[in-house]
Amino acid sequence: MNRVVITGMGVLSACGNSVEEFWEHLRAGRSGLAPLTRLAPESVANNVAGEVRNFQVAEHFGKQVELLDRFTQLALVATRQALADAGLPSRFDEAMAGPAPARVGVYTGSALGGAESQDVAYQQLYGKGATRVHPFSIPRCMMNAPSAHISMESGAQGPCMAVSTACASATHALGEASRWLRAGLVDVVLAGGCDAPLSYGVVRAWEAMRVLAPPGDRPQEACRPFSLDRAGMVLAEGAAMFVLETESHARGRGARIRAELAGYGASADAGHITQPTVRGPLRAMRMAMQEAGFSPEDIDYINAHGTGTRLNDSTEIAAIRELLGAAAMQVSISSTKSMLGHAMGASGGLELAACVLALEHQLVPPTASWHALDPECDLDVTPNVARSRRVEAVLSNSFAFGGLNAVLAVRRA
Amino acid sequence: MTDTLTEEVIAIIAKEQRLAPDVISPDATFQDLKIDSLDGVNIVFALEEKYNITIPDQVAREMRSIRQVVDALRTQLDAASA
Numbered sequence: 001m002n003r004v005v006i007t008g009m010g011v012l013s014a015c016g017n018s019v020e021e022f023w024e025h026l027r028a029g030r031s032g033l034a035p036l037t038r039l040a041p042e043s044v045a046n047n048v049a050g051e052v053r054n055f056q057v058a059e060h061f062g063k064q065v066e067l068l069d070r071f072t073q074l075a076l077v078a079t080r081q082a083l084a085d086a087g088l089p090s091r092f093d094e095a096m097a098g099p100a101p102a103r104v105g106v107y108t109g110s111a112l113g114g115a116e117s118q119d120v121a122y123q124q125l126y127g128k129g130a131t132r133v134h135p136f137s138i139p140r141c142m143m144n145a146p147s148a149h150i151s152m153e154s155g156a157q158g159p160c161m162a163v164s165t166a167c168a169s170a171t172h173a174l175g176e177a178s179r180w181l182r183a184g185l186v187d188v189v190l191a192g193g194c195d196a197p198l199s200y201g202v203v204r205a206w207e208a209m210r211v212l213a214p215p216g217d218r219p220q221e222a223c224r225p226f227s228l229d230r231a232g233m234v235l236a237e238g239a240a241m242f243v244l245e246t247e248s249h250a251r252g253r254g255a256r257i258r259a260e261l262a263g264y265g266a267s268a269d270a271g272h273i274t275q276p277t278v279r280g281p282l283r284a285m286r287m288a289m290q291e292a293g294f295s296p297e298d299i300d301y302i303n304a305h306g307t308g309t310r311l312n313d314s315t316e317i318a319a320i321r322e323l324l325g326a327a328a329m330q331v332s333i334s335s336t337k338s339m340l341g342h343a344m345g346a347s348g349g350l351e352l353a354a355c356v357l358a359l360e361h362q363l364v365p366p367t368a369s370w371h372a373l374d375p376e377c378d379l380d381v382t383p384n385v386a387r388s389r390r391v392e393a394v395l396s397n398s399f400a401f402g403g404l405n406a407v408l409a410v411r412r413a
Numbered sequence: 414m415t416d417t418l419t420e421e422v423i424a425i426i427a428k429e430q431r432l433a434p435d436v437i438s439p440d441a442t443f444q445d446l447k448i449d450s451l452d453g454v455n456i457v458f459a460l461e462e463k464y465n466i467t468i469p470d471q472v473a474r475e476m477r478s479i480r481q482v483v484d485a486l487r488t489q490l491d492a493a494s495a
Contacts, residue, residue, distance in 0.1 A: 063431045066455075132461065135454040 008243030010081025014050030050236025050341025069114030109169025171348030175264030236341025240349025263292030269403025306335020
């Protein structure tokens with residue numbers, strides 16, 4: 001079986017539109033949450049979000065943009081960043097140096113697809129009484145639009161697909177992509193996740209579930225994972241794309257290896273559509289550790305799913321406690337959603353980027369906006385201030401509605 | 414000389430294809446202008462919106478040149494005003 005390494009990353013998030021800016025935010029514990037601007041301020045009650053700011057569409061796209069919903073735009077720009085970061089050409093070509101196009105795969109994850117384009121189309125039909133919608137509505141909305149456009153733009157001609165497992169989408173995409181590489185199906189995969197869910201219809205639907213945090217007086221502190229006063233999650237948008245390669249391919253071309261994607265675990269609770277369990281996440285974490293060859297004492301950091309809802313956070317801590325036993329007292333845990341918000345299908349990708357940076361900098365990014373200890377979350381959740389420590393082995397958790405769990409195990413390069 | 418309707422059609426196609434109107438000859442085919450099938454449905458949609466008409470699928474599929482668009486459009490407009 002091949003080892004799988006990460007050689008390139010690209011991010012667009014509430015905490016910046018480059019890996020450097022993203023890490024500056026995270027290491028400082030600086031939240032990117034702010035009042036929602038993509039919708040009229042009075043149009044929704046929970047008017048706080050993790051928006052991608054300063055994203056000038058015309059800087060990145062020409063005429064092709066008409067075919068691109070925002071979630072695809074974000075994915076394409078993150079992919080360009082990742083390819084450049086990996087020292088790969090922006091386009092794979094049989095006639096040029098670099099990986100053969102047929103040996104490059106694409107795997108993206110998204111929870112909601114082209115939510116904005118769908119909203120626009122429905123508004124035309126139901127709101128304005130139109131009888132037709134824009135003919136690009138289908139290609140803009142379809143869940144596989146990002147993977148298709150990444151393949152078209154980069155020339156990647158290997159297997160190309162998309163997965164939709166709600167909040168675990170990116171983590172499943174990255175994990176499944178790692179299996180292609182382990183099995184030797186391809187040499188390189190462009191993998192990650194993207195979502196742009198800040199459309200009126202989606203925000204209202206999340207409000208109806210009563211899991212969104214109110215903005216309060218300090219919107220940047222609206223998401224407070226593991227804190228006793230946590231009051232829910234904050235919706236966000238973003239994309240995180242990675243260049244994954246077999247170790248031998250990366251070494252063969254002299255690439256800089258950022259980290260090893262050492263293990264992946266996936267499980268289903270087979271329980272409730274929204275309520276999490278301990279056993280499902282526990283099994284996914286164990287599988288990822290087993291594949292990576294990590295024992296409980298090895299784990300230095302866990303980037304938690306940590307949504308900031310009452311139920312998720314305490315259940316996740318209980319699962320970690322059971323996973324690590326006595327070693328749970330030594331592990332650093334944090335939820336970077338406290339700064340990024342919950343970028344749905346992109347969140348697992350953003351969180352993997354946080355893990356890679358933690359390994360590179362030997363620094364655990366904090367759980368920002370933490371105010372008070374919840375006895376049900378009394379492990380070290382790295383409150384408010386980053387912690388400098390040995391970071392050799394980490395886990396990145398994503399637990400989706402539906403009880404679909406995905407965990408990545410990452411080792412320092 | 415081109416008539417007003419032809420000029421309007423050329424203007425719409427120029428806008429949708431991001432071309433300068435003066436490069437589009439009334440004799441041009443979609444192939445000349447590198448208008449693919451997806452661009453074609455987008456142009457038909459723009460025409461429907463502009464003239465508030467419905468162009469049947471059969472008619473839309475026959476549009477492969479500026480002249481065919483103009484002729485089909487004139488037929489539809491005449492039918493709509495009759």
